[in-house]
Amino acid sequence: MPITPILIKIAPPDFDVEIDLRYATNDNITGQPVYRRAAAFLNEEAAEKLAVAIRLAAALGYRFRIFDAFRPTEAQWTLWNHTPDPNFLADPRRGSPHSRGAAVDLNLIDPQGHDLDMGTAFDAFTPLSHHGRTDITVAAQRNRAVLLGLMTAAGWDFYRNEWWHYQLFDAKRHPLLSDAEAGTGMM
Numbered sequence: 142m143p144i145t146p147i148l149i150k151i152a153p154p155d156f157d158v159e160i161d162l163r164y165a166t167n168d169n170i171t172g173q174p175v176y177r178r179a180a181a182f183l184n185e186e187a188a189e190k191l192a193v194a195i196r197l198a199a200a201l202g203y204r205f206r207i208f209d210a211f212r213p214t215e216a217q218w219t220l221w222n223h224t225p226d227p228n229f230l231a232d233p234r235r236g237s238p239h240s241r242g243a244a245v246d247l248n249l250i251d252p253q254g255h256d257l258d259m260g261t262a263f264d265a266f267t268p269l270s271h272h273g274r275t276d277i278t279v280a281a282q283r284n285r286a287v288l289l290g291l292m293t294a295a296g297w298d299f300y301r302n303e304w305w306h307y308q309l310f311d312a313k314r315h316p317l318l319s320d321a322e323a324g325t326g327m328m
Contacts, residue, residue, distance in 0.1 A: 146315065148242050148323055149188035151181040151210055156188075158194055159206040159250060161218050162261065164216060165327075170264055171271045178325045181210040184242035186273050187309055191245060194295035197326035201287070202252055208263045208305060209246040210237035229266045238312035242323070248304045249288050257284040263305050272301050 152160060158181075163169040165179035183191060191205075212220075217233040217240050224230060231237035238244035248262075249257045260277030261270045269277060272285065273321060285304045292299065297307040309315070320328040 143164060144309055145183050146242065146318075148182040148184060148211055148318075148325065149156075149190065151183055151191065151207060151245075156191065157199065157204060158247075159204065159254065160209055161206050162210075163208050164220075166213070168264070170220065175216050178327060179215055180215070180327060181207050181245075182242060182323070182325055183210050183245060184309075184315055186244050186315075187245065190296045194291050194297065197291045197294055198249060201291075203249045203287075203291075204259075205247045206250050206256060207245060207247050209239060210244070211242040211318070211323065211325065211327075212237060212244075213256050213325065213328050214240045214317055215225075215322060217241075224266065226266055229270075236313070236317045238308035240317045241312050241315035242318065243312035243315045244306060244308035246303075247288075247307070249284065249291075249304060250265075257288075259288070259304050261304070270303055270305075272299065272304055 160181055162181060163173040164181040166171055214233060217237045220230055221233050248259060258281045260281035289299060292307045298310045300306040
């Protein structure tokens with residue numbers, strides 16, 4: 142029987158971040174909560190890389206707001222069944238890096254706790270959410286570049302269609318986890 146990987150809870154004081162798990166609220170693409178509770182988890186490797194990113198961001202006066210992290214496979218199916226758009230959601234039959242505890246959706250926040258302008262909102266399923274857009278404000282382009290630089294310097298890969306999404310390289314080496322297998326009680 143395979144051993145279930147350990148998921149690390151991402152929350153203060155161990156991680157100096159703001160938690161705003163959108164899928165535990167009505168403020169997401171489905172218009173209703175997908176998660177039963179707002180708790181962010183990552184596998185050990187991802188948690189270590191997030192800790193590095195947090196230190197790098199702090200040196201510039203920034204913190205992170207976490208919109209999503211581990212996403213149980215049941216939640217991936219809920220999102221896919223609502224909006225089956227492979228440009229913005231991983232087909233659950235292939236598996237999402239989120240369902241492996243190997244991805245995080247986030248934004249930078251300033252010292253007052255305000256989100257940096259990234260040109261679109263989180264989960265804006267539009268080409269304007271893609272990295273490298275020059276048809277958003279210069280400030281938003283700069284903010285995206287800072288976020289990208291911090292996350293890649295910390296060892297994360299990025300998804301070109303979503304400025305907010307970062308994942309481990311070769312995330313498929315981590316197993317897909319249901320809520321029961323992960324023991325997170327999110328669903």
